[in-house]
Amino acid sequence: MNSAPLSGLYAPSLSLLTDLYQVTMAYGYWQQGMQDREAVFHLYFRRPPFEGGYAVCAGLAYAADWLENLRFSEDDLAYLGGLKSSKGAAMFPQEFLNYLRDLKFTCDVDAIAEGTVVFANEPLIRVQGPLLQAQLVETALLTLVNFQTLVATKAARIREAAGADTVLEFGLRRAQGFDGGLSASRAAYLGGVDATSNVLAGQRFNIPVKGTHAHSWVMAFDDEVEAFTAYAKAFPDDSVFLVDTYDTLEGVRHAIKVARQMRANGHELGGIRLDSGDLAYLSREARALLNEAGFENVRIVASNDLEENLITSLKLQGAKIDTWGIGTQLVTAYDQPALGGVYKMAALRKPNDSGWDFTIKLSEQLAKTSIPGILQVRRYENEKGQPRADMLYNIAEPLPDQLTLIDPSDYTRRRPVRAGAAFRELLQPVFRRGQRVQELPTLEESRTRAQREVQSLDPSIRRFLNPHVYPVGLEETLNTFRTNLILEKRPLRPA
Amino acid sequence: MNSAPLSGLYAPSLSLLTDLYQVTMAYGYWQQGMQDREAVFHLYFRRPPFEGGYAVCAGLAYAADWLENLRFSEDDLAYLGGLKSSKGAAMFPQEFLNYLRDLKFTCDVDAIAEGTVVFANEPLIRVQGPLLQAQLVETALLTLVNFQTLVATKAARIREAAGADTVLEFGLRRAQGFDGGLSASRAAYLGGVDATSNVLAGQRFNIPVKGTHAHSWVMAFDDEVEAFTAYAKAFPDDSVFLVDTYDTLEGVRHAIKVARQMRANGHELGGIRLDSGDLAYLSREARALLNEAGFENVRIVASNDLEENLITSLKLQGAKIDTWGIGTQLVTAYDQPALGGVYKMAALRKPNDSGWDFTIKLSEQLAKTSIPGILQVRRYENEKGQPRADMLYNIAEPLPDQLTLIDPSDYTRRRPVRAGAAFRELLQPVFRRGQRVQELPTLEESRTRAQREVQSLDPSIRRFLNPHVYPVGLEETLNTFRTNLILEKRPLRPA
Numbered sequence: 001m002n003s004a005p006l007s008g009l010y011a012p013s014l015s016l017l018t019d020l021y022q023v024t025m026a027y028g029y030w031q032q033g034m035q036d037r038e039a040v041f042h043l044y045f046r047r048p049p050f051e052g053g054y055a056v057c058a059g060l061a062y063a064a065d066w067l068e069n070l071r072f073s074e075d076d077l078a079y080l081g082g083l084k085s086s087k088g089a090a091m092f093p094q095e096f097l098n099y100l101r102d103l104k105f106t107c108d109v110d111a112i113a114e115g116t117v118v119f120a121n122e123p124l125i126r127v128q129g130p131l132l133q134a135q136l137v138e139t140a141l142l143t144l145v146n147f148q149t150l151v152a153t154k155a156a157r158i159r160e161a162a163g164a165d166t167v168l169e170f171g172l173r174r175a176q177g178f179d180g181g182l183s184a185s186r187a188a189y190l191g192g193v194d195a196t197s198n199v200l201a202g203q204r205f206n207i208p209v210k211g212t213h214a215h216s217w218v219m220a221f222d223d224e225v226e227a228f229t230a231y232a233k234a235f236p237d238d239s240v241f242l243v244d245t246y247d248t249l250e251g252v253r254h255a256i257k258v259a260r261q262m263r264a265n266g267h268e269l270g271g272i273r274l275d276s277g278d279l280a281y282l283s284r285e286a287r288a289l290l291n292e293a294g295f296e297n298v299r300i301v302a303s304n305d306l307e308e309n310l311i312t313s314l315k316l317q318g319a320k321i322d323t324w325g326i327g328t329q330l331v332t333a334y335d336q337p338a339l340g341g342v343y344k345m346a347a348l349r350k351p352n353d354s355g356w357d358f359t360i361k362l363s364e365q366l367a368k369t370s371i372p373g374i375l376q377v378r379r380y381e382n383e384k385g386q387p388r389a390d391m392l393y394n395i396a397e398p399l400p401d402q403l404t405l406i407d408p409s410d411y412t413r414r415r416p417v418r419a420g421a422a423f424r425e426l427l428q429p430v431f432r433r434g435q436r437v438q439e440l441p442t443l444e445e446s447r448t449r450a451q452r453e454v455q456s457l458d459p460s461i462r463r464f465l466n467p468h469v470y471p472v473g474l475e476e477t478l479n480t481f482r483t484n485l486i487l488e489k490r491p492l493r494p495a
Numbered sequence: 496m497n498s499a500p501l502s503g504l505y506a507p508s509l510s511l512l513t514d515l516y517q518v519t520m521a522y523g524y525w526q527q528g529m530q531d532r533e534a535v536f537h538l539y540f541r542r543p544p545f546e547g548g549y550a551v552c553a554g555l556a557y558a559a560d561w562l563e564n565l566r567f568s569e570d571d572l573a574y575l576g577g578l579k580s581s582k583g584a585a586m587f588p589q590e591f592l593n594y595l596r597d598l599k600f601t602c603d604v605d606a607i608a609e610g611t612v613v614f615a616n617e618p619l620i621r622v623q624g625p626l627l628q629a630q631l632v633e634t635a636l637l638t639l640v641n642f643q644t645l646v647a648t649k650a651a652r653i654r655e656a657a658g659a660d661t662v663l664e665f666g667l668r669r670a671q672g673f674d675g676g677l678s679a680s681r682a683a684y685l686g687g688v689d690a691t692s693n694v695l696a697g698q699r700f701n702i703p704v705k706g707t708h709a710h711s712w713v714m715a716f717d718d719e720v721e722a723f724t725a726y727a728k729a730f731p732d733d734s735v736f737l738v739d740t741y742d743t744l745e746g747v748r749h750a751i752k753v754a755r756q757m758r759a760n761g762h763e764l765g766g767i768r769l770d771s772g773d774l775a776y777l778s779r780e781a782r783a784l785l786n787e788a789g790f791e792n793v794r795i796v797a798s799n800d801l802e803e804n805l806i807t808s809l810k811l812q813g814a815k816i817d818t819w820g821i822g823t824q825l826v827t828a829y830d831q832p833a834l835g836g837v838y839k840m841a842a843l844r845k846p847n848d849s850g851w852d853f854t855i856k857l858s859e860q861l862a863k864t865s866i867p868g869i870l871q872v873r874r875y876e877n878e879k880g881q882p883r884a885d886m887l888y889n890i891a892e893p894l895p896d897q898l899t900l901i902d903p904s905d906y907t908r909r910r911p912v913r914a915g916a917a918f919r920e921l922l923q924p925v926f927r928r929g930q931r932v933q934e935l936p937t938l939e940e941s942r943t944r945a946q947r948e949v950q951s952l953d954p955s956i957r958r959f960l961n962p963h964v965y966p967v968g969l970e971e972t973l974n975t976f977r978t979n980l981i982l983e984k985r986p987l988r989p990a
Contacts, residue, residue, distance in 0.1 A: 014673060014695065016694040016695040016697075016698050017667070017673055017676070017677075017693075017694075017695045018667075018693075018694050018695070019665060019667060019668070019692040019693065019694070019706050020692050020693075020694050020697070020704045020705060020706030021692065021706035021707055021708055021709060022706075023694060023706075024706060024707060024708065024729065024730060025708050025709065025711075025712050027729055028708070028712065028725060028726055028728075028729040028730075029715070031725075031728065031729050032725050032728075034715065037715075039715070041711070075698075076698070079694075079697070079698040080694075083697075083704065085730065085732050085733050086732050086733050086765070087732045091730075091733075131715060135709075135711060138668070138709075139667055139668050140673075142668035142669070143667055143668055143669075143670055143672070143673055143676055144672075144673065146668065146669060147670070147671045147672050147675065148672075170514060172512070172513075172514060172634055172638055173514070173633070173634050173637035173638055173641065173836075173838075174637070174638075174641060174833040174834075174835070175638055175642070175671070175675075176642045176670070176671035176672065176675035176678075176679070176827065176832065176833075177638070177639075177642050177643075177671065177672065177674035177675045177677070177678040177679070178509060178512055178635075178638055178639065178674050179672035179673050179674035179675060180642065180670075180671035180672045180674060180675035181512070181638055182512075182672070183671075183672040184671070184672070197514040197515050197516065198512075198513075198514065198515075199511040199512075199513050199514070199515050199518060199574075199575075200509065200511040200512045200513070202511075202515070202574070202578075203511050203570075203571070203574040209515045209578065210515060211514050211515030211516035211517075211518075211519055212516055212519060213516055213519065213520050213523070214516060214520065214630075214633075215839075215840075215856045216520075216536070216630060216839070216840040216854075216856075217520050217523065219840050219843070219854040219855070219856065220524070220529065220532075220534070220626060220840065220843055220854075230523060230526075230527050231523055233523075233526065233527075234519065234522055234523040234526050235519060235523075235580065235586075237580050237581050237582045238580050238581050238586075245856060245857065246857050246984050246985065246986070247857070247985065247986050250986055270581070276858060276859070276863075277859060328833045328835075332671065332827075332832040332833045333832070334832055334833065337671065337827040337828070337829055337832035338669040338671075338823045338827045338829065339669075340669070340823075341668075343668075344710075344711070345710075345711040345714050345715065348714070348715055359711075359714040359715075360714070361710045361711075361714065361740060362740065362741050362742070363771065364771070364772060368771075489741050490741065490742065491741070491742050491745055
């Protein structure tokens with residue numbers, strides 16, 4: 001490997017995909033002899049993205065793959081060994097590098113399945129194991145889960161707006177780096193789009209791929225009729241003509257002319273694509289021209305910075321669009337390009353192994369104060385399998401007979417749990433002592449789950465504007481424990 | 496390779512990093528016998544990002560690396576061979592797949608060096624060669640150049656706001672996929688930040704890495720003094736204590752207590768970090784406490800969703816911050832997470848090889864209509880080397896003696912070029928007939944160039960609010976040619 005490559009396209013090891021402070025803390029814990037103290041961390045977000053009412057969990061397959069491949073190569077160790085303190089000494093001693101060389105991931109990992117709908121404060125992943133390791137994996141887990149959850153959620157919203165129409169993702173050219181594109185295509189499919197233009201994503205994830213031609217195709221011929229005719233020759237049963245290179249409605253007339261030739265040869269034009277201008281007006285005009293010419297089944301594909309709100313607006317305007325092509329807005333989650341997921345320590349075994357210390361990070365806002373304990377998420381469902389409320393509770397403590405959920409940011413909002421209410425536990429084992437114990441679902445299965453789960457939510461939670469807040473509560477004894485811990489940790493200032 | 500891997504973390508070949516329509520058009524051109532017609536494409540953007548006055552070019556090293564590795568593996572061909580038409584036939588015939596197997600990249604590529612300041616409509620990359628190939632590379636070039644140019648530009652703006660202060664990038668956990676993080680760290684360094692927390696970026700690009708500890712470090716000890724003391728033991732000369740786990744100003748007092756112990760042992764505390772709350776107020780209070788205790792040299796590091804406007808505001812409020820930690824806002828370019836770069840065909844050799852057809856893509860807006868020709872960007876500079884104006888011209892046509900620049904979106908804005916004015920040609924050869932002809936600059940060299948180039952711009956162009964528009968003109972004969980081509984291609988509609 002080149003010591004100073006110009007591009008990072010073909011990185012052989014991703015174990016250094018982390019913030020330096022994870023390594024400095026690892027060294028510190030090792031030096032203190034604390035490396036094997038058992039710790040518990042939770043990965044969660046504090047607010048659903050896009051001011052929406054829910055998120056669709058995604059990225060676990062990447063995270064599990066990264067954890068399984070976590071080991072420091074000799075290149076990695078040589079790099080760390082070469083880092084210097086400000087005084088010019090080695091940042092890390094050789095004994096510590098030797099420790100890293102032998103390090104094997106031995107944590108337990110529980111996670112919520114990809115495609116599950118999730119809400120604020122719910123651990124998507126719980127890592128339990130040696131403090132040094134559980135801390136070390138923070139950055140990569142956040143990077144891989146934050147982004148895919150964000151895009152899967154955006155895709156679910158776009159699916160909601162598009163209804164039963166076909167939705168295509170073709171944002172690769174505007175994605176944030178090649179993996180910003182590749183993992184976005186995966187998450188978008190998981191969240192509900194039907195196909196992608198991204199061939200690499202098609203190859204690696206078995207996602208259906210779609211695509212026809214660019215403006216340059218038209219420009220490479222003397223005129224549109226010639227260009228469309230040539231394209232139809234190559235793809236007689238799968239042509240979609242891009243009609244706006246010079247003038248959209250002229251383009252539609254040229255497409256109709258070629259569609260007639262195709263029909264005479266026993267083929268049907270698949271569709272036309274509008275990529276600019278007033279899509280409401282142009283799609284209605286194009287539909288009228290196509291229908292008048294006897295091409296009622298030619299589909300109209302539209303693209304041009306579309307997202308869920310524009311789709312909704314175009315539908316309200318009576319646009320005649322059958323297929324929505326979504327690019328930049330989806331793959332970059334343009335209106336909120338990051339999910340603020342965090343990874344917080346919530347429990348640490350006492351030094352003499354005599355039980356747990358539950359840990360908390362305070363904040364000026366109660367909503368940003370972390371939740372201590374070894375948490376599980378219990379989802380209560382009604383007889384139709386629709387989620388009614390989620391309860392976070394500490395599995396290290398016994399549950400009382402009468403369960404009460406308390407809103408973590410408003411302790412006056414309480415709801416008792418009906419005796420015998422049906423529920424499922426969302427966090428399920430993925431790793432035990434560093435070994436995979438669960439075959440993860442395929443992408444197709446996760447996609448099916450996402451569609452089922454989103455549809456099972458009440459429409460008031462799915463709507464885009466001011467959605468209803470789905471109830472997520474702390475089990476009462478956990479809430480009381482958290483309150484006492486906050487009061488204990490926060491300095492009392494006289495008024 | 497698994498046929499349906501769950502994660503794309505370790506993709507062995509990136510040649511399918513493209514939109515399907517690039518492959519369908521390739522097949523169409525091949526079928527028409529047009530694959531080797533010589534074509535010219537330009538990659539450019541239509542507006543600088545962030546409503547700013549300039550962009551910093553980046554990503555060429557990635558793009559060149561991708562082009563150099565462009566070949567279809569047997570896995571790639573097997574995947575393409577398995578794609579089906581809607582009638583269930585193979586989408587691509589075997590002869591075409593054989594053609595792809597033997598395909599070698601033989602284009603000429605000229606590009607503007609990374610770190611150069613660039614403006615709307617200027618080709619950052621020009622690809623000239625066989626139509627099929629020049630088209631095929633569109634998506635990857637856009638993906639790799641759009642994003643890094645965006646982040647390098649954001650970094651240059653943050654550098655502008657921070658002045659001589661230290662700027663650290665630590666956005667990996669909120670980045671868009673692992674390469675969204677890795678390539679963002681590279682571009683941010685190129686654009687002017689001083690260091691990154693991203694260890695993989697440090698390893699692969701020799702970027703200085705920085706980082707201290709998280710809140711969880713503090714939570715893992717009985718109290719802050721114990722936590723800081725342990726961290727100082729591990730990094731006696733490079734400690735920055737995060738002081739806001741429980742209460743920021745209490746945290747500062749605890750840091751001072753430990754700093755005194757350190758000083759007694761011959762070490763100095765490096766800094767404290769504020770990660771929440773009112774940074775203007777807290778930094779002033781922290782500075783006062785530190786100074787009072789004799790720790791004038793302990794630096795104050797601040798983080799929490801910072802970007803150029805917040806930095807400017809905090810400075811105006813008299814915040815006492817020495818080092819700015821920038822995460823999400825930089826690596827995702829939060830306020831504009833995509834640069835709308837495009838790749839347009841501008842010339843195509845006539846079939847009988849008798850010269851060029853110059854090609855154009857029309858739009859309702861003149862500013863979105865493409866520029867025909869084989870373009871070069873000439874930058875005129877004053878005696879101090881400061882850019883004065885840029886001229887786009889067609890190298891396939893002779894230049895007149897008297898040069899005049901015409902604003903591409905307002906033909907009444909003209910400026911003549913002074914005889915003998917100094918200039919440089921920005922597009923320089925990178926590939927000739929598919930072979931690299933230029934050793935690209937190192938990242939460090941590109942970073943130096945970026946800082947010099949941004950500084951050489953007039954402050955009115957660098958400012959954040961309503962910047963002055965740097966003059967970029969079409970050379971007059973090119974402008975006349977473009978106007979005539981638009982009139983020829985646009986249908987005349989009676990009013």
